[in-house]
Each structure stands twice: as structure tokens, then as C-alpha cells.
Amino acid sequence: MKKFVWFVGSLLFAHLGSAQPLQEHLWQHRVVLLLAPDAEEAALKQQFNLWTATPEEVTDRDLVLYQLFQHSGTGPGGTPLQPEVLRLLTNRYGPVPEQGLKFVLIGKDGTVKTEQEAVVPMQELFGRIDRMPMRRSEMRRSKN
Numbered sequence: 001m002k003k004f005v006w007f008v009g010s011l012l013f014a015h016l017g018s019a020q021p022l023q024e025h026l027w028q029h030r031v032v033l034l035l036a037p038d039a040e041e042a043a044l045k046q047q048f049n050l051w052t053a054t055p056e057e058v059t060d061r062d063l064v065l066y067q068l069f070q071h072s073g074t075g076p077g078g079t080p081l082q083p084e085v086l087r088l089l090t091n092r093y094g095p096v097p098e099q100g101l102k103f104v105l106i107g108k109d110g111t112v113k114t115e116q117e118a119v120v121p122m123q124e125l126f127g128r129i130d131r132m133p134m135r136r137s138e139m140r141r142s143k144n
Contacts, residue, residue, distance in 0.1 A: 021085040022106065022110065025064060025108075026108070026110050027108050027109070029062045029063065030061060030062055030106065030107055030108055030113075031063075031065075031066060031105075031106040032051075032063055032103070032104070032105055032125075033067075033089065033102075033104040034065065034066070034068070034101060034102070035069075035090070035093065035094055035095075035096045035102040035103075035104070036067070036068075036069060036097065036100070036102070037069065037070055037096060037097065037098060038070065039067070041099070041101060043100050043101035043119050044067070046119050047101060047103065047120065050119070050120075051065060051122065054122050054126075057122070057126055061126065061135065068081075068086060068090055068093075068094070068096055070096050072086065073085075073089070097117065101117065101118065101119060102115065102117050103115070103116045103117075103119070103120045105125065105128070107132065107134070108134055113128070113132070
């Protein structure tokens with residue numbers, strides 16, 4: 001009986017893990033999702049250029065980037081997303097806009113901290129993050 005309970009529990013845990021594609025980032029990273037119709041969307045390109053212009057500040061705040069499009073997407077480092085992961089993310093944080101950009105910031109605790117349908121200036125993003133209690137704690141620890 002114990003083996004059966006363990007087996008069912010393992011299956012349930014595996015299923016829940018696959019239903020939570022951002023689980024690997026929990027308590028490790030802040031996640032930014034950029035949702036756009038495709039990689040050629042002007043607002044997406046603008047946001048991505050802002051992102052890549054501040055790599056040290058992005059790294060310092062433990063940020064990772066996901067880009068979600070109508071039929072494809074990329075994860076951290078530009079790795080292609082599996083169709084099931086794309087579906088789960090767009091179902092939870094979408095929909096993907098028909099035009100423009102949707103910006104979603106998810107904290108290390110896994111909750112949505114902000115959603116905007118516009119390009120977000122990086123200094124605004126950094127300011128928002130730096131006001132979060134967990135980030136303030138991180139900054140205090142790094143001073144010591």
C-alpha cells in the first residue's frame with residue numbers, strides 16, 4: 001500500500017511540475033514575460049533592446065526573460081520553448097496580443113507583480129523591483 005501511495009504521489013507531483021513551467025525559477029529568479037504577436041513586433045524589439053542595454057542590472061536583480069508569440073516562444077538564453085510550455089504560459093499569462101506588447105513581471109515568489117500593455121523603461125522596472133521587500137533584503141545582504 002505504501003508503494004502505491006508513493007507511486008500516485010510521484011505521478012501527481014510530476015504532473016503538477018509540468019503544469020508549472022516557471023517552477024524552476026521559484027525563489028531563484030524574477031521572470032519577465034514579453035508577449036507579442038511575433039518577433040518582428042516593433043514594441044517587442046524596443047523592449048528587447050532596452051533589456052540588452054543593461055545586462056549588469058538585469059543580472060544583479062536575478063531577472064530571466066521569456067518571449068511568447070502566437071505560435072512559438074523562447075526562454076532564458078533564447079532557447080525555444082516546447083509547444084506545451086508555450087501553451088501553459090499563454091493560458092496563464094496571456095493572451096498574446098494581436099498587436100503591441102504585453103509585459104509581465106513575476107516575482108521570485110511566483111506571483112505577478114505587474115502587467116502592462118506597453119514598453120516598460122528599464123529604470124522603472126528596476127525601481128519597482130528595488131522597492132520589493134525581498135530585493136531590499138538582497139541589497140542589504142550584498143552590502144555586508
